[in-house]
Amino acid sequence: MTGAINASDGPSFEAHTAKSESVIEADxxxxxxxxxxxxxxxxxxxxVASVLMVLFAVPMNTRYWGxxxxxxxLDVYRHGGSVVVQGLPLYDGPVLEGMMFTYTPFAALLFTVWAVLSFKQAIVVWTGLNIAAxxxxxxxxxxxxxxxxxxxxYAVSALATTIFLFMEPIRTTLWLGQINIFLLLLIVWDLGRDEKSRLRGIGAGIAAGVKLTPAFFWAYLFITRQWRALxxxxxxxxxxxxxxxxxxxxDAYKYWTGTLVDSERVGPTDAPSNQSVxxxxxxxxxTPTPSRILVLVFSALAVCLGLGAAWIAHRHGQKLLGLTMTGLTATxxxxxxxGHHWVWFVPLVVLAAHYAMVSKKRWAWVAPFVFLLPVLNWSHTWWDPSVIPGTDRFVGMGLFMFVPPEYLRIPTVGVYLWVFTxxxxxxLVLFGWKKWKIPAPDASAPVTTAA
Structure with missing residues (x-):
């Protein structure tokens, strides 16, 4: 992703982690x-290709889909905050055009800040902050x-930011005015820090207080024995x-005693956009009501696979990889x-680029593209004016929204789950295999790049 880079052999991960189970950032x-x-x-x-695709793959002036x-x-967030300001019930019914408020009471309190802005002002500020995040x-x-x-x-990061705008989770997050990138930033900043930091864990707690999914990181902290952060x-x-x-x-009482477990407020389980087990x-x-036993069994398998990978990564000093695998498992x-919940594909692609850099194998540069291409915002349009009032088409964004032949149905409808797998x-293969060695970061190692 960033050009061919070759580094001389350094100490193995085994040797690197023999001194300590976790890597201290300062060292x-x-x-x-x-x-x-x-x-x-x-x-x-x-x-450049990413910008053009974001603006014109689905023409930016297309009603609803641009x-x-x-x-x-974002408008639901604003109206949820406005409902709180007005002292009205938050979870008794829709807050905006049939849309329910599905976040926590704490999140609603945070969103009161956005209620003072006009919709257009909120769009500008929210979008700018999302890209900065x-x-x-x-x-x-x-x-x-x-x-x-x-x-x-910083230059590479700026270019990567622009490239990732056409990643479906990122494009959809910006398009809807979603909050997922902010939660990703909170987790990465907080749990990626030195494990000796006294306040490490506070960001993960706030993220879970806004949206419950980040509470899954407690399991990661538990299995890796990061007690203080937990x-x-x-x-x-x-x-x-x-x-x-x-x-x-x-509102808090209603949410924590009932609204919390009402999944129908989010969407039908069999929706193509539901990229979960x-x-x-x-x-x-x-069926919109899949077998609970099947869901439980395969979810348990996914947890074992994902957290197993996260634990192995942590044991080898690969803290960011451990966090990324945990985030993907939670989703x-x-x-x-x-689709926009899968923003953890961002650090996954960065990690793939990093491992390609420290590898002497040129074919390793296939990895970032293997993880990136399936999650780009490939779109499919068909005419259906009955679906979205005021429009004459439906635009499916992401590979999971394509309508494939039956023999390609399973690989397509669950594409994000296969990327996770x-x-x-x-x-597990790279870091669980004892003979596997990758150079650890070494400032003294000569680094050469292609012209």
Whole structure:
């Protein structure tokens, strides 16, 4: 992704982790993320292609479907905050044109800030902050992988940010005005830090207080015995729940005693956009109410696979990989996972590029594209004016929205789950195999790039 880079052999991961079970950030030698002319040329071409695809693959002035023609979820956030400000019931009915508010009471309190802005003002500010957050995630990935944050690192991050705009989870997040990139940033920033940090875990607790899915990271902290961070995350989450009860007691009581488990408020389980285990089983069996036993069994298998990969990664000092596998696992086993929930593909592609850099094998550069191409915003349009009022078409965005022949149905409808499976199996094979060795970050190692 960033050009051919060859590094001399350094210590193996086994030797690198023999000193300590976890890698302390301050002890990691920093290497420069060097990219030659060829690397920047490739990134530049991909960035331009990404912008053109975002703006014109689905024409940007297309009603509802254009990149600047939606922001429905952002408007729901604003109206949820407005309902709180007005002292009205938050969970008794729709807050905007049939749309329910599905987030926590604590999230609603945070969204009151956006209620003071007009819709157009909120769109500009929210979009700008989302893109800045995406850039920050990529920068933090390079930092936690042991690279110096010099001018080239920021330039590569800016180009990568632009390329990832055409990733379906990112494009859809921007299109709907979703919150997932902010939660990704909170987790990466917080749990990617030095494990000796006293406040490590507070970001994970806040993220879970806004949207419950990040609470899955507690399992990762537990199996890797990061007790301080686990306690901090749980206590912080409890504080967000308490704040909800103190400020909007009736709404908090209703949410935590019933609304929380009402999945129909999110969407039908067999929707093609539900890229989770339950969604895949529902679509394969052609029913909106898939077998609970099947869902439980395959979810348990996914948890074992994903958290097993995360644990192996952590044991080898690959903290970012462990976090990424945990984030992907949480999305896989969630009752309902829209495409835009899969923002953890961003650090996955960055990690694949990193491992390609430290490998001497040129074929390793296939890896970033293997993980990137299936999750791009490939779109499919068909005429159906009855689906979206005021439009004459339906645009399916993401490979999972294609209508394939029956023999390709399983690979297509669950494409994000197969990417997760490939990432988990690759992690287990590469880091679980004792003879596998990759150079650890070494600032003194000579690094050469293609012209």
């Amino acid at each position: 990691i030698p920093r290497r420069s993320l060097r990219v030659g002319v060829l690397g920047f040329s490739v990134l530049g071409v991909l960035a 990149i600047f023609e939606n922001f429905l979820d 995406l850039f920050a995630v990529i920068v933090l990935c390079w930092k936690y992988l042991g690279y110096r944050l010099d001018v080239k690192a 306690v901090t995350a749980v206590v912080t989450f409890a504080a967000t729940v308490a704040i909800g009860f103190v400020v909007i007691y009736n 339950s969604g895949l089983i529902a679509q394969i069996t052609h 896989t086993v969630s009752p309902f996972s829209w 490939l990432a988990a199996v690759s992690t």
